[in-house]
Amino acid sequence: MIISGYLSRANFAKIHIEVEVPDEIYANSEFVLKLRLINKKRFIPAFLIRTNLLGKEILFPIVQRNNFEIGYLSFQFPRRGKLSIEQILLCSVFPFNFFVKGCEMKKDIEFIVFPQMKKCVHSSYLEHDKKLTGDRSTMRHGFDSEPIFIRDYVDGDPLKYIHWKASAKTGKLKTKELSSQSYKPIIIDFESFWIKDTEEKISCIAYIINSSFKKGVSVGLKINGEFYKDGISRQHKINMLKALALYEK
Amino acid sequence: MKNSPNTIKIESLVRFLSYAIGILGFISIFRNIGITYSVFFASLFAFSIYFDIRQKNPLPRWALNIFSFVFVVIAFMRFTMDDPVKPVVETLLILLAIKFLEKKFIRDYMQIYLISVLLLAGSALLSLNIGFAVYLLIMMFLLSIAIVSLTYYSEDKDLILKADTIKSLILKSTIIPAMAIPITVILFIILPRTSYPLLNFLNRETAVTGFTDSVRLGGISDIQIDETIIMRIKIKEIAPEKLYWRGIVLDFFDGISWRNSGSEISSITETLDIKGQKIGYTVYLEPSYNKYLFFLDKPHIRYPIKLTAFDDLTYTLRENLNRRIRYDAESVISEVLPERDISKDKYLQLPKIRFENIMAKVKEITENKDEQSSAEAILKFLKYGDYKYSVKNLPITTKPLEDFLFNYKYGNCEYFASAMTLMLRMRGIPARIVGGYKGGYYNAMGKYYAIPQKNAHVWVEAYFEKKGWFRFDPTPSVAADYSPLLTGFSKLRIILDTINFHWNAFILNYDFRKQMSLLNKIRINIQRPQFDFAYAKERTVQNVPFLIGFCLIVAFGYFFILKRKTYEEKIMAQFLSMMKKKGYEKDKCEGLEEFAHKIEADEIRVKAITFIQIFESHFYRDKKLTRQDYHRLKLMLKNLC
Numbered sequence: 073m074i075i076s077g078y079l080s081r082a083n084f085a086k087i088h089i090e091v092e093v094p095d096e097i098y099a100n101s102e103f104v105l106k107l108r109l110i111n112k113k114r115f116i117p118a119f120l121i122r123t124n125l126l127g128k129e130i131l132f133p134i135v136q137r138n139n140f141e142i143g144y145l146s147f148q149f150p151r152r153g154k155l156s157i158e159q160i161l162l163c164s165v166f167p168f169n170f171f172v173k174g175c176e177m178k179k180d181i182e183f184i185v186f187p188q189m190k191k192c193v194h195s196s197y198l199e200h201d202k203k204l205t206g207d208r209s210t211m212r213h214g215f216d217s218e219p220i221f222i223r224d225y226v227d228g229d230p231l232k233y234i235h236w237k238a239s240a241k242t243g244k245l246k247t248k249e250l251s252s253q254s255y256k257p258i259i260i261d262f263e264s265f266w267i268k269d270t271e272e273k274i275s276c277i278a279y280i281i282n283s284s285f286k287k288g289v290s291v292g293l294k295i296n297g298e299f300y301k302d303g304i305s306r307q308h309k310i311n312m313l314k315a316l317a318l319y320e321k
Numbered sequence: 322m323k324n325s326p327n328t329i330k331i332e333s334l335v336r337f338l339s340y341a342i343g344i345l346g347f348i349s350i351f352r353n354i355g356i357t358y359s360v361f362f363a364s365l366f367a368f369s370i371y372f373d374i375r376q377k378n379p380l381p382r383w384a385l386n387i388f389s390f391v392f393v394v395i396a397f398m399r400f401t402m403d404d405p406v407k408p409v410v411e412t413l414l415i416l417l418a419i420k421f422l423e424k425k426f427i428r429d430y431m432q433i434y435l436i437s438v439l440l441l442a443g444s445a446l447l448s449l450n451i452g453f454a455v456y457l458l459i460m461m462f463l464l465s466i467a468i469v470s471l472t473y474y475s476e477d478k479d480l481i482l483k484a485d486t487i488k489s490l491i492l493k494s495t496i497i498p499a500m501a502i503p504i505t506v507i508l509f510i511i512l513p514r515t516s517y518p519l520l521n522f523l524n525r526e527t528a529v530t531g532f533t534d535s536v537r538l539g540g541i542s543d544i545q546i547d548e549t550i551i552m553r554i555k556i557k558e559i560a561p562e563k564l565y566w567r568g569i570v571l572d573f574f575d576g577i578s579w580r581n582s583g584s585e586i587s588s589i590t591e592t593l594d595i596k597g598q599k600i601g602y603t604v605y606l607e608p609s610y611n612k613y614l615f616f617l618d619k620p621h622i623r624y625p626i627k628l629t630a631f632d633d634l635t636y637t638l639r640e641n642l643n644r645r646i647r648y649d650a651e652s653v654i655s656e657v658l659p660e661r662d663i664s665k666d667k668y669l670q671l672p673k674i675r676f677e678n679i680m681a682k683v684k685e686i687t688e689n690k691d692e693q694s695s696a697e698a699i700l701k702f703l704k705y706g707d708y709k710y711s712v713k714n715l716p717i718t719t720k721p722l723e724d725f726l727f728n729y730k731y732g733n734c735e736y737f738a739s740a741m742t743l744m745l746r747m748r749g750i751p752a753r754i755v756g757g758y759k760g761g762y763y764n765a766m767g768k769y770y771a772i773p774q775k776n777a778h779v780w781v782e783a784y785f786e787k788k789g790w791f792r793f794d795p796t797p798s799v800a801a802d803y804s805p806l807l808t809g810f811s812k813l814r815i816i817l818d819t820i821n822f823h824w825n826a827f828i829l830n831y832d833f834r835k836q837m838s839l840l841n842k843i844r845i846n847i848q849r850p851q852f853d854f855a856y857a858k859e860r861t862v863q864n865v866p867f868l869i870g871f872c873l874i875v876a877f878g879y880f881f882i883l884k885r886k887t888y889e890e891k892i893m894a895q896f897l898s899m900m901k902k903k904g905y906e907k908d909k910c911e912g913l914e915e916f917a918h919k920i921e922a923d924e925i926r927v928k929a930i931t932f933i934q935i936f937e938s939h940f941y942r943d944k945k946l947t948r949q950d951y952h953r954l955k956l957m958l959k960n961l962c
Binding site for chain 2: 074079117119120131133136166167169174
């Protein structure tokens, strides 16, 4: 019993845990938290440590001395908003299953769950908008517009972009490099957005922001008296999604 | 995860280790049991390995339990006190084989380990040799690895570990016996065999003189300032004036010292007819380097330890006492020892030196008085006269008694007792000196008397015709405090002395050699059992009430102790059962919160999450649920309905 108690205590010595939270977490979408259990003991491994994070558990059978092990926990949160991890509970029945030794690691991790993305009628807004405003060619590569130059065919290039004339001339398959089209920036005004239900509205706007970002459409947002000028950077997207996530929270 | 060549499933490791432990248990007793049992075990063991590999269970658990029960009953019928070990070991072996046949859960593996250890212990009882030490060592290492592996298994039954992890696990598990063996050796082997007290610093490192065959006047005065504890007596508290611890009788006086002229070895076979309070007790006597044992005056029975009993109710060991011993005794608290025939000459002996002054004094005191009144008068003269008690500057002269009586007028108990004995004898009353200890302080915490050396005391016994020996204590009682009140630092000493006492008692009660010789005797007497049906039937009938009692105790233990669920287990079982009724069943590998979040009905989900959060706030902080917590959670469950 004495030895069991002693080993159980020693097992938890110099144990640290780190949590890696992904940048983008969306409500009702599964995501993974990465846990790194670090054993800083010089001579002995850490055995059989079970961690409990936000009610989910993962077992680390062994962490070698001066080493670490990685574990993943998948989560899915139903609602948008701010969440925090204040503690991680570690417990172990090592060595004899006589006692459960527990240990609480204080943490101060905050993260934001972005709104659930819901494809809404407004998602056709982009196409509709494009037609209204007309295309604008850019020097960015794409498959949308005028050829910029011709290059050798690479596996995977769509057949419709093969420049048959040039291919016939050179005897080699050639592909047309076209310019991508850019769209007129979209500015979404949260207050005047046409969906009434707040959550539905937030989900729809989040979808528009995300899909616009994928297409390279510059998006801006007016919300809660703040104005996010249109842009296409990832940080810009995250800032807007944060604003949506924390709306009325 | 696929089980690649470099990985091992934890279940396989646990199984393998249990086979190894079972085989080790079997090997340890193989030579001492009947061949039938060995063959039976080996066959069942082989079957169980086969079925384990095929992942099948040949018989349901209940059937195997019935078999086990039948074997236990058979063992019970064969059990006799003359041959207790072998049937038990053989039955354990069969139970082990049956255990291997079962579908094994964690508790079954634990039972396999336990039975194997019991088999190994049984082997020590059947034949103790060096092989046992080897088996024990291997068993300790195997058990450590097995229990650690079983802990892994209990956490995740499907866990697959890399060979390196297993290696590390095995290596680190060996630390446990490596730590346990030295501690075990210190606690259970070395210490109980040493007579050295744990708290030796309590006792002063002085050579104990104590009583010898002769006591020179003034000779025990050194002892009388020595606070070393000479003995401790486990006994209920008695009035202090009744505490005379009898050890030695001195009958011959040469004018300066008293000695024992040779007491008669006791010829009394029956108990003496002494009237008074009868009391039993246990004495823990420190090494005194003499042969005398001490008993509460008057010892009543003859004792089973090797000693010589004398007619004067004293007892000696055959050799000087150089180690701590314990003995049980019984005494009758009485001032009178009825004895009819004594050698009067022996107890009327006077030294060759004439003590004219003393003689004259005796005449003066006892003139016209009968024997008993004379004795009372002498006692009064010494005890309540002009004489003072002292242990310092004693009259150690050529005529110490005369100097004591007429010049110094102070002395210790030896002077008072010697003077009275001499005066009684001068008056013609047979008298003798009894030496021992008086009083002692009662340790209420440990419920024992501690007698320090300084309580060494001598008193007088005078013989009156047809009445017997009467005790007289002429030493002024106010002078010598034999039952001191203890305060302050002494109280701490009492606590430490209590610990010391219990430790000594533990060691002295732990007579390994005696146990081993008894067991050896049992072993020699063991005969090959012959099954006598009629005898077995008779014994069974006789033992049915005991068997029923035994079964009831086992059942009680199983249901009320082993099966008793903790508050955590109870409340969680209730919660899960309630959820199940509502159509939500928790998956085995599912976390509680994860489970709760899946509940569709909003109200139930919210309540369930709150319940789980409160439960987990206790469980994962290693806090036990109190009765109040349990009832609070139970109330929450009621609201969930």
